[in-house]
Amino acid sequence: MITLALPLSLSVLVVASTIAAACPTVAENRVDIYPTAKELPANLLRLYIYFPRAMTAEEGSRHVALLDDKGARVNGAFLATNQELWSPDRDRLTLLLDPGRVKSGLAAHEVLGRALVPGQSYTLVISGAAIDARGCPLGADVVHNFSVVGPDYDTPNPVAWSIGSPRVNSSEPVKVDLGSTHDHLSMAYRLRVVDDKSEIVPGAIELGPEEKSWHFVPREPWAEVTYNLVVDERLEDLAGNRPGVLFDRPVSAEPTEWQSHLSFLPTKDDG
Structure with missing residues (x-):
């Protein structure tokens, strides 16, 4: 077998062509x-x-x-x-x-x-x-x-959120309307659902349009028990505001009280 050494300039062209062919389209x-x-x-x-x-x-x-x-x-x-x-x-x-x-x-x-x-x-x-x-x-x-x-000077307020209860024995998502756009990564990490034994319910998270709602699909069907949506104190909106605490606030300001648990009970089918 004979091996031929390509001129440097030609070698560069061959490599560049190979890379271009492998690159995804726009x-x-x-x-x-x-x-x-x-x-x-x-x-x-x-x-x-x-x-x-x-x-x-x-x-x-x-x-x-x-x-x-x-x-x-x-x-x-x-x-x-x-x-x-x-x-x-x-x-x-x-x-x-x-x-x-x-x-x-x-x-x-x-x-x-x-x-x-x-x-x-x-x-x-x-x-x-x-x-x-x-x-x-x-x-x-x-x-x-x-x-x-204008600037956002409203802290996330879980009490004002609305929760749509899914049906018992279904895997329907529980949908939480937050009323305003929140930081999408914060929504993914700072909200969770726990069961009546305070154990985290495994499942998947989906975000609604403009990140104004949070949807949770359970891995297992909903039981006929009361669940809680637990809100971490580090949840943030787009301006970095957290429940009870404004990002743009005096250093000496004390946080205001807020509700960290919201309950929901899956509904039974009619009949």
């Missing part, structure tokens, strides 16, 4: 952005970008830009850190709006104000040049538009 490069609501509060604390695959270790923030309604970049909107907020599998990037600008009373807020202005529209752009861990680019810019309303 249509397969779906990127999801949370919150999904099209109206967000001026004191929004986080944006999340879900990439279709694990991304490269290069600086992800340089592929992301926040533009105002005139197409100009909003400088200093996101908190600059030495380490970006990637999920362990590197397919989710959390963009933290600079808390110093979000929270009133701090120097950055007083000098620069919030990055998001009520009544204005914004566009989050993820460059198609962003590279995944295999060296494949997204291939096309991803554009996410939203408008900004």
Whole structure:
């Protein structure tokens, strides 16, 4: 067998062609952005970008830009850190709006104000040049538009939520209407269902449109017992408010009382 050494330039072309052929198409490069609501509060604390695959270790923030309604970049909107907020599998990037600008009373807020202005529209752009861990680019810019309303100074209030009871012996979801958009990751980790013995009920979580509702599908059918929805004190809305505690509050402020358990009883079929 004879082995021929390719010229360096030709070798590079062959490798590049192989990589290009293996890369997904633009249509397969779906990127999801949370919150999904099209109206967000001026004191929004986080944006999340879900990439279709694990991304490269290069600086992800340089592929992301926040533009105002005139197409100009909003400088200093996101908190600059030495380490970006990637999920362990590197397919989710959390963009933290600079808390110093979000929270009133701090120097950055007083000098620069919030990055998001009520009544204005914004566009989050993820460059198609962003590279995944295999060296494949997204291939096309991803554009996410939203408008900004006034700041949110209401804490999550479980007492005001409504719960739709599922039927006994069914695996119907229990649906909880939260009344407003909450942080989707917080909803996934900070709400749980326990049975009449205070044991966690295993199952799957689904989120409703604009993350305004939380649905839980049990692994086993509902029994004819009283269940409780348990609300962790660290549950957050889009502005970082927690039950009984505002993110934008004086340091000396005491949290207000709130109800951490909501009960529901699965209903029987008629007849």
